[in-house]
Structure formats: C-alpha cells, structure tokens
Amino acid sequence: MQGLQAFWPQLLDGTLITLRVSVSSLALGLAAGILLAGAVLHGPPPVRALIRGYVAVIRGLPDLLIIFLAYFGGTVLLSRIAGSYVEVDGLAAGIFALTVVSAAYFCEIFRGALQSVPQGQREAGRVLGLSAGQTFLLVLMPQMLARALPGVGNQWLVLLKESALVSVVGLEELMRVANIGAAATDNHLGFYLTAALIYITITAISTVLFKSADAWVSRGQVGVRP
Numbered sequence: 001m002q003g004l005q006a007f008w009p010q011l012l013d014g015t016l017i018t019l020r021v022s023v024s025s026l027a028l029g030l031a032a033g034i035l036l037a038g039a040v041l042h043g044p045p046p047v048r049a050l051i052r053g054y055v056a057v058i059r060g061l062p063d064l065l066i067i068f069l070a071y072f073g074g075t076v077l078l079s080r081i082a083g084s085y086v087e088v089d090g091l092a093a094g095i096f097a098l099t100v101v102s103a104a105y106f107c108e109i110f111r112g113a114l115q116s117v118p119q120g121q122r123e124a125g126r127v128l129g130l131s132a133g134q135t136f137l138l139v140l141m142p143q144m145l146a147r148a149l150p151g152v153g154n155q156w157l158v159l160l161k162e163s164a165l166v167s168v169v170g171l172e173e174l175m176r177v178a179n180i181g182a183a184a185t186d187n188h189l190g191f192y193l194t195a196a197l198i199y200i201t202i203t204a205i206s207t208v209l210f211k212s213a214d215a216w217v218s219r220g221q222v223g224v225r226p
Contacts, residue, residue, distance in 0.1 A: 003185025003186075004194060007191070011198070013177070014172055014175075015174050015202075018173040019202070021163045022163045026155075029098070029106050038114075040111055058101055058104035064165050066100060066101055067097040067165055067168060067169060068168070070094075071090065075087050094165075094166030106152070109152060113151075116147050122140065125138070146217045153206070
C-alpha cells in the first residue's frame, strides 16, 4: 500500500509509545486504586469524603481536559517553582493524567470487589490469629482480585483507546503517526486500517491474557462470580 512501507518504523515506534503509556497508566492506576478503595472503606470519614469527591470529579471531567491540565498546569507550576520556563514532558503528563483517571475507576472496581467478599472471611482471618494486614493480603486480596479482574480487563481496554488522546501534548503514539503518514502520502484508508489492525491485535492478545489470568486467580475459589 502506497507509503506504508516507508512509515513502518514510525508505526512501530508509535505502537510502543501507545503500549508504554497504557501499561504504565494501568500499573500506577491499579496501585492507586487499591489504596483508594481500602481508604474509602476503612479510612476516617474525612478521608472517605475526600476520595468520594475525587472519584466524582474525575468521572465527570473529559479525559482530554485532564491531559491538558496535567501538561499545561504542570508546566505553569514547575515554571513558577523554578523561576524560569520549564516544560513538562509530554510522556510524563500523559501517563500522569491517565493514571489519575484510571485510579478513580479502579477505586470503584476494587471497592465493589472488596465489599462482595463475605464478612466471614475477615472473621476467619482474625480467628486464625492474622493481623489486619495479613488478613487483607492472604485472605481478602486473592478473592478481591478474582472478583475485580473482569472490570480491570475492561478498564485496560479503555486505557488502550484513551492513549490516543496523549497526541495532543506532542507524543507520536500510534494514531498520531497514522495521521502524519496519511497526510504525507494521501493514503488515509491504508494508514487508518493499519492502525485499526494494530489496535485489534493488541486487544485480542489482551483479552486472551486477561481470560487466562481470570482462570488462574479464580482457581479453587467458589462463588467469585455473580
């Protein structure tokens, strides 16, 4: 297809940037989401209210706006601190923004998963002499993960698509490279179909991996699905 061959290195680099942004946001969002879910369920009332407010605000804002705020707001803040112009790295701003977004959704996913674990499991941990932390890590977390994994998989697919938004801060991820190639060669259909095939391939591989992980974490557990 016209012009595609010359752009394969750029398309590969764009795909790697897309994966880097998506995977980094997933990992950081998961960690933050678990902490936020634990705090909203077991923290003091002011902390619970603060987290609920954060989740409500983030879920009500367009993701593109959050990316702009992270990039331009971060640039203004760092420039004032440094006393001279400092531009925020586009990759860091994109990952930070998508982490902030995904953490809010993961918080709700893990909160629901934790609440669905029977109360008797916590009591069983205490009977066995486990501390609160040990009960969470050894008893509650495996069951929470089994219940949360389908939602995590769905959110990963959302993150993968949202990674295209980081092009607005200058990152040449997959869709931006496809746009550049399409404009340079006038082969719009070829570049966009190629980008679509790459996204579909990543999605298919991700679906297989999450299904395998779902089967693994659910092994030996009863009633982890509604």
